[in-house]
Amino acid sequence: MSKKVLIIEDNHDIRENIAEILQLAGYTVFEADNGKTGVDLALKNIPDIILCDIMMPELDGYGVLFMLNKHPEMATVPFIFLTAKAERLDQRKGMEMGADDYLTKPFDDMELLNAIETRLKKQDSIQQLYSKSLDRLHTLVTKNDGLAELKKIIQERKIRPFKKGQVIYYEGDKGYGLYLVMSGKIKTIKQVSDGRELMTGMYAADDYLGIHAILSNETYADTATALEDCQLCLIPKDQLDELLNQYPEVGRAFIKLLANDIREKEEQLLQLAYHSVRKKMAEAILRIYRQQDSAEMRFKISREDLAAMAGMATETVSRSLADFKDEGLVDKKGSTITILNLERLIKMKN
Numbered sequence: 001m002s003k004k005v006l007i008i009e010d011n012h013d014i015r016e017n018i019a020e021i022l023q024l025a026g027y028t029v030f031e032a033d034n035g036k037t038g039v040d041l042a043l044k045n046i047p048d049i050i051l052c053d054i055m056m057p058e059l060d061g062y063g064v065l066f067m068l069n070k071h072p073e074m075a076t077v078p079f080i081f082l083t084a085k086a087e088r089l090d091q092r093k094g095m096e097m098g099a100d101d102y103l104t105k106p107f108d109d110m111e112l113l114n115a116i117e118t119r120l121k122k123q124d125s126i127q128q129l130y131s132k133s134l135d136r137l138h139t140l141v142t143k144n145d146g147l148a149e150l151k152k153i154i155q156e157r158k159i160r161p162f163k164k165g166q167v168i169y170y171e172g173d174k175g176y177g178l179y180l181v182m183s184g185k186i187k188t189i190k191q192v193s194d195g196r197e198l199m200t201g202m203y204a205a206d207d208y209l210g211i212h213a214i215l216s217n218e219t220y221a222d223t224a225t226a227l228e229d230c231q232l233c234l235i236p237k238d239q240l241d242e243l244l245n246q247y248p249e250v251g252r253a254f255i256k257l258l259a260n261d262i263r264e265k266e267e268q269l270l271q272l273a274y275h276s277v278r279k280k281m282a283e284a285i286l287r288i289y290r291q292q293d294s295a296e297m298r299f300k301i302s303r304e305d306l307a308a309m310a311g312m313a314t315e316t317v318s319r320s321l322a323d324f325k326d327e328g329l330v331d332k333k334g335s336t337i338t339i340l341n342l343e344r345l346i347k348m349k350n
Helices: 012-024 035-045 061-069 088-097 109-133 144-156 211-216 237-246 248-274 277-290 303-310 314-326 342-346
Strands: 004-008 028-032 049-053 079-083 101-104 159-162 167-169 177-183 186-191 197-203 223-226 230-236 298-300 330-333 336-339
Touching (some): 004 012, 004 035, 012 028, 012 109, 049 109, 061 079, 079 109, 177 211, 177 237, 186 303, 277 314, 277 336, 314 330
Parallel strands (some): 004 028, 004 049, 049 079, 079 101
Antiparallel strands (some): 159 230, 177 230
């Protein structure tokens, strides 16, 4: 059965040209010449992917995306903006609203087909991520009702891609929801009084971001940035509040996760306050190692991120790593660090 594509574009020639290309490629195509018609067609036909122009009369592309996001059945449908403007501000606004990609006009046949095929393949693959996304909570939640409801909420939400270096939220931003990391790694950074950055946490698949802000109804306490290309699912605050009110066991599970997170941060602060430079560097390396998906002794991290994690100057990081390399504790090539003697790092004296 062919995949269904909805094209929302007010320019007749562009719309017809896109439709012809997609029909020749074997897709079933629906066309709308304005945003309002596009929303109606989307809800009636539930396409597999939507291509939508931004600048349109009556209801622009942002309005279309906003209207469709209100309907759970449309939440996971990939949405690609078509735009003549490649301005970063437009891109960020669209991505924050839940768009999956951009195609800048004019684009050729292969760009169009590759963008669609890539998004459809990703849509199929992310379904496989859901089965393990709740493993961490599953060991904490005793009743199945609350867990099932949380799983349902997550499955109805669109997974948002973030590129390496892209900011997910800033310190001081209002907490609009809870982020679940589906793949990739995230770092959280806090600015300290002397202008330096302190890395407050690293998060990988199945970890939750922003628990404190949501449970305390406060702003985010740090800035979250993608350490590598990653995928996140945003659970809106209103849905989460309703879930926590209805199923107290889910709330208790999140409180336990929050307590663990606070304890880890307290230990980090104690290490920064009382450990020697060598001990802090060893602990930072061990923290990264323990967050690896496997037991591999090799990982990549920038000198700046390692300095933020260890709470020291980048020059001090370089000297410490050079000493560790001379002593046979680690090897370093570019941004790749390989642990050569794990036991000695663990037993590093203060």
